[in-house]
Structure formats: C-alpha cells, structure tokens
Amino acid sequence: MSTRVISNIGELTTNDPTLGDQSLMGRLSDAAIVLDEQRVLWVGPSREAPDADDYLDARGRAVVPGFVDSHTHLVFAGERSREFEARMAGERYDGGGIALTVNATRAASTSQLREATSRRARELRASGVTTMEIKSGYELNVSGEARLVELAAEFTDEVTFLGAHVVPEEFAHDRDAYVELVAGEMLGSCKDHARWADVFCDRGAFSVDESREVLLAARGAGLELRLHGNQLGETGGIRLAIELDAASVDHCTFVSDSDIALLAGSPTVATLLPGADFCTRSRYPSARRMLDAGVTVAIATDCNPGSSYVTSMGFIIALAVREMAMTPDEALWAATLGGARALRRDDIGRLGPGARADLLILDAPRAAHLAYRPGSSLVAETLRAAR
Ligand code: NIG
Numbered sequence: 001m002s003t004r005v006i007s008n009i010g011e012l013t014t015n016d017p018t019l020g021d022q023s024l025m026g027r028l029s030d031a032a033i034v035l036d037e038q039r040v041l042w043v044g045p046s047r048e049a050p051d052a053d054d055y056l057d058a059r060g061r062a063v064v065p066g067f068v069d070s071h072t073h074l075v076f077a078g079e080r081s082r083e084f085e086a087r088m089a090g091e092r093y094d095g096g097g098i099a100l101t102v103n104a105t106r107a108a109s110t111s112q113l114r115e116a117t118s119r120r121a122r123e124l125r126a127s128g129v130t131t132m133e134i135k136s137g138y139e140l141n142v143s144g145e146a147r148l149v150e151l152a153a154e155f156t157d158e159v160t161f162l163g164a165h166v167v168p169e170e171f172a173h174d175r176d177a178y179v180e181l182v183a184g185e186m187l188g189s190c191k192d193h194a195r196w197a198d199v200f201c202d203r204g205a206f207s208v209d210e211s212r213e214v215l216l217a218a219r220g221a222g223l224e225l226r227l228h229g230n231q232l233g234e235t236g237g238i239r240l241a242i243e244l245d246a247a248s249v250d251h252c253t254f255v256s257d258s259d260i261a262l263l264a265g266s267p268t269v270a271t272l273l274p275g276a277d278f279c280t281r282s283r284y285p286s287a288r289r290m291l292d293a294g295v296t297v298a299i300a301t302d303c304n305p306g307s308s309y310v311t312s313m314g315f316i317i318a319l320a321v322r323e324m325a326m327t328p329d330e331a332l333w334a335a336t337l338g339g340a341r342a343l344r345r346d347d348i349g350r351l352g353p354g355a356r357a358d359l360l361i362l363d364a365p366r367a368a369h370l371a372y373r374p375g376s377s378l379v380a381e382t383l384r385a386a387r
C-alpha cells in the first residue's frame with residue numbers, strides 16, 4: 001500500500017483533542033500528515049514526519065477535514081427564483097412552493113434529473129464537501145420517491161427517504177391516506193435504497209402525531225431517523241426527535257429554553273441551516289445559547305430550490321459566524337465533525353489516525369479565513385479517501 005506525506009502545513013485542524021494543542025480543534029502548526037490509500041496514518045510536527053512514497057508540500061497553507069454536508073435536497077428539477085423575489089419583496093416562506101418543484105420533478109426524465117443532481121454535487125464538492133447527505137421528497141408518490149432515492153444513491157451512501165415532505169395536492173382532502181401511503185407502500189419501495197427517514201414536521205407540513213407515525217414505521221423497516229423541526233414555529237419537532245432518538249433535528253430556528261435543555265441532555269444533534277434562514281429572510285436560530293448549553297451543533301447547506309439554493313459550505317460557515325455568533329472554530333467544527341455526528345459516523349469529520357483521509361488544503365494560512373473572507377473560494381485542493 002503506498003503512502004503519502006503532506007508536510008509544511010501552516011495550520012492543521014484535526015478535530016481530535018488528543019492531538020496538537022489538545023483543544024477540541026486538535027490543532028497543530030508547522031505540521032505534517034501521512035496517509036495511505038484510504039486513511040490517515042500519522043499526524044505530527046513537520047520535522048518529525050516519517051518517510052513516505054509520495055510527498056506534497058503544503059507551502060504553509062492551512063489543512064482542515066473535508067466538509068460533511070449532512071442536509072441537502074439535491075435531486076430536483078426546475079427553479080423557484082420568482083418565489084425568492086417575492087420573498088425579498090416581503091412575502092413569507094411557508095413551504096407552499098414545494099408543490100411547484102414536485103410538478104417539475106415528476107415531469108423530468110431520469111437522465112435530466114441525474115444531470116442536474118450531478119451538477120449540484122459538483123458544486124458542493126468544489127466548495128470542499130467530501131460527504132453529502134441527499135433526501136428524496138419532490139415526487140411524493142410511490143414510483144417517484146423510489147426513483148429519487150435510487151438516483152440519490154448514485155451519489156452518496158447517506159440517502160434519506162423524505163416521502164413526508166408535504167401532503168401532495170391530490171391528497172389535500174385525505175391527509176390520513178397520504179400518511180398511510182408514506183408509512184406503508186412508499187416506505188416499502190424506498191427502504192432498500194435509503195439509510196435514513198426524515199419528515200418535515202412543521203406548520204403546513206406534518207403534525208407531531210403524523211410525523212411520529214411515519215418515523216416509527218420507518219424505524220420498523222430498518223431505517224434510522226432524522227427530522228426537519230421548528231423551522232417555521234415552535235411546533236414540537238425538537239421534542240419528537242429527542243423522544244425517538246433521531247440522529248439529528250434540523251433547522252431549530254424557533255427553539256425554547258426547554259428545547260435547548262432537552263437537546264443538551266440528549267444524543268440528538270441540532271443541525272442549523274443558516275442558508276435557509278438567510279434565503280427566507282427569517283430570524284436565525286440561537287446557536288450561541290445552544291452551544292453555551294452544551295448542545296452538539298452541526299451546520300449544513302440545506303441545498304434545495306425553495307428555501308436555500310446554496311452549494312457553498314464556505315458561505316454557510318460565514319453565515320454561522322456573522323449571523324449566529326458562532327466563533328470561526330465552532331463553525332468549522334460544526335461543518336465537519338458536527339456533520340459527522342449528525343450522520344452518526346465516526347470515520348469522517350476528523351483527521352486523527354484511522355480517520356478516512358478526507359481533507360482540504362486551503363488557499364489561506366489559517367482556517368479562520370473561511371469566515372473572514374466570505375464569498376471567496378478558498379479550497380485549493382480536496383482529497384477524498386486520500387485521492
Ligand atoms: O429544508 N423545510 C422543508 N424542506 C426544505 C425546503 C423545501 C422547499 O422549499 O423546496 C427545507 O428548507
């Protein structure tokens with residue numbers, strides 16, 4: 001097995017508190033990292049780096065773990081810029097536009113959808129994403145949702161079945177029948193291509209009881225759980241996610257003190273999606289209060305055509321810092337190891353020995369530049385599994 005050393009790293013962030021300065025960021029300066037064809041073998045000072053088959057000089061630049069984008073809706077057709085314009089003119093986001101994307105997605109051929117998804121996945125990777133989660137949720141019928149999870153599985157192992165995104169128009173007068181369909185036949189046709197199940201538990205989407213019904217059926221079918229909660233109001237989604245031991249509850253824009261206390265005492269990660277709050281001109285979640293209370297926080301793009309057509313993790317980090325009072329280090333951690341926790345993965349999001357060699361060489365001497373220089377593309381090189 002061939003090995004490679006990257007040396008002369010100005011600032012190396014490992015997210016491994018046993019390394020370097022022993023902080024949460026596990027930081028080293030003037031560092032080197034040795035990789036085999038898959039994983040990290042060794043981390044330490046540049047001058048102590050062991051020999052390897054191949055050598056890369058980082059020339060003083062910063063190295064960080066690859067970003068883990070734990071929340072995207074990449075598989076869709078069409079666009080909703082008119083809805084965005086209306087919002088910027090004062091209209092409120094209520095998820096009503098999802099129906100438009102459902103119509104466009106149902107009408108698209110599989111090769112059109114594959115091509116559009118691939119374009120967006122490329123954009124995410126260019127921003128430094130080395131692991132992405134992808135949800136279904138824009139066909140909302142049995143064969144369509146199965147098509148979307150199968151397509152998503154072409155791009156990632158982290159596929160999420162989101163048949164319960166909203167109630168489609170044809171079931172508007174019989175919600176119970178739709179919930180039954182999602183929890184029954186639709187789940188059956190999707191479960192073999194998905195690891196996760198998700199529900200949009202919010203105003204205008206699904207109630208706590210409906211969400212619980214779908215999630216319990218999904219768990220019974222062998223899927224693991226995550227949840228869209230508290231994006232549009234204090235609707236009980238956070239409490240449901242904790243009750244069901246979901247890996248993550250996502251958005252958390254409207255959060256009470258008791259929600260925060262419950263989150264802090266649970267293994268459920270709060271995944272914050274500041275791109276959605278930005279693009280819907282919403283308030284932002286209280287990241288500061290959550291972090292101070294000890295909640296595990298992740299941040300993700302939520303890339304979707306309605307609330308957050310964002311494919312840059314750098315931009316999400318900048319928003320988390322500027323708008324949610326996270327420090328640049330907290331935002332970097334949330335975009336890497338936080339995302340890994342939200343996906344219940346321990347092989348990614350960090351760069352200690354044994355971790356998958358997913359790393360970014362930045363065009364900057366320090367990782368803080370990710371927040372300090374919003375809008376710049378600072379990812380000079382990306383390695384995924386050492387390639
Ligand atoms: O995470 N909130 C629900 N789902 C997406 C938005 C979907 C859409 O508007 O198309 C979200 O924000």
Ligand code: FE
Pocket residue numbers: 071072073228302304
């Ligand atoms: Fe979402």
